Amino acid sequence: MKAWLQQHLAALVRAARRLTDSPLSTLLSILVIGIAMALPAAGYLCLDNLKTLGANSSRAQQMSLFMNTGASEKTRSDVEKRLEATLPDQWRFVSRDAALRQMEANEGMAEIVASLPRNPLPDAFILEPDNADPEHLETLRATLSAWPGVAHVQLDSAWIKRFDAFLRLGRLAVHLLAVIFAVGLIAVTFNTIRLQVLGQAEEIEVARLIGATDAFIRRPFCYSGVLQGALGGLTAALLLLAGTLALAPPVSRLAALYGGTFAPHGPSFLHSLALVASGAALGWLGAQLSVRLIRDQ
Template identity: 55%
Template sequence: MRRFLTQHASAFSDAVHKLLAFPLGTLLSLVVIGTALSLPAAGWLVLDNLRDLAGGVPKPQQISLFMVPSADKRAFDEVELRLRLARVGSWRFVPRDEALERLKAIEGVPEILATLPKNPLPDAFIVEPEDIRPEAVESLARTFSNWPEVEHVQLDSEWVRRFDVFLRIGRLMIVMLAGLFGGALIIVTFNTIRLQILAQADEIEVARLIGATNAFVRRPFQYFGFLQGLLGGLFAVSLVVAGAALLSGPLDELVALYGGRWSLRGLDLALAGSLTGIGALLGWVGAQLSVAVHLRKS
């Protein structure tokens, strides 16, 4: 066991020496790896933030029933009764005055409303159906539109669904991008290790002649790939964190100008750890492939 640990410690130390022996080359590799990892990570973060931003909008599958302007208490009771009998889920009545008050909370709107002779908003019912399958919700909306005194029925979730689809496409593109850059990272490590193997061909040959196993030959390169990927991952984390920190202030300002309350969420520890871990893993894979090809040839 002690020998095993000694061999690993020695291989790790060799890998660190190799990284430090050519600082410029190491730095360039880290920049390439860091950039390759940071792009999909940044994209993922943007999508995550967009999802957060969309979190304050009406819940998916929400139906608004707008009453005719002349609708009175009797009409409201009639709709309530029908909703109760239909057992559609939960609902609440939003009187036109309450809707107006909510509208006034949005910056700039009170000035516009002040120019209007009377409250232009209708009374409304907001329904959250139990059955949220798209076809069930659409069927309900059609039923509601036939009810007396209901002027207009709106599926509030429509744009959220479109947004969800957009996010899904975005996520898919990020995954494809990550795959592409992950492959590039493996190739970068593969080539770096290949050049190292060529430079150390004599040493490898001698080592094998005097009793080195394939594992002994592989180990320093595997550590090198692992460390290079790990450091590249850390570099990517620092790039994304720095980018998020730079954008955070101006974005907060922009959102505040629109009267919203939202701030950019940076990399959390789990994502930062994953990014670093993925870098290390891909580096190790690149090194493993490169040494395997060499050992098969020799």
């Protein structure tokens, strides 16, 4: 076991040495891998931020529950109790008088309101459910509509559905992009390792003649692929972090102009770790494909 670990450690050291022996080409390879990984990861990060933005937007999850105009005080009280049980602290009551006053306050509406023989507006509840999932909101709307005394429940579902469809499409595009760039990353690693294998042909031949197994010969190349992929993943995470830091102030200012507060978040530690790990895995895969050449030599 100790000898096995020592051989792996020695292979890792040899792989690192091979990378540092040609620093410029190693740096370029890592940069190419980093950029290839950063693009789909940036797309994912954008969608994640948009999702957060959508969830933060009150309009995205706001529903209006309108009572029948002739609903009694008791009916309204029943609805209040039910709402408190269903959506505790996620609703507020707007009386028909308050709604009329709000309407009256709007420019040009005062005369129209004054000309009305009576208040035509119903009592209403404004709901802001914590769970903004479109399917959940649709179910909630159907449930609330069936309550006694409720005339209509309005949900800006079209907007939410459009937003959700956009996010779904974006996610699909990001996944496709990730697959394309993953193939590209494997190709880059394959080519880099292939060149290393060709460059080390003499050493491979000598090692074979003095009793090296295929595994012994392949090991440093595989570690080389893993190191390049992992460093590429780290580069991608750093590029995303730098991009987020650069974009955060103007995005926040833009959000403030629309009366909101929003600061885009960069890659989390786990996200960065996933980038490094997937880079290492793809690098290993590219190296594995490339070292098949050794067997064919």
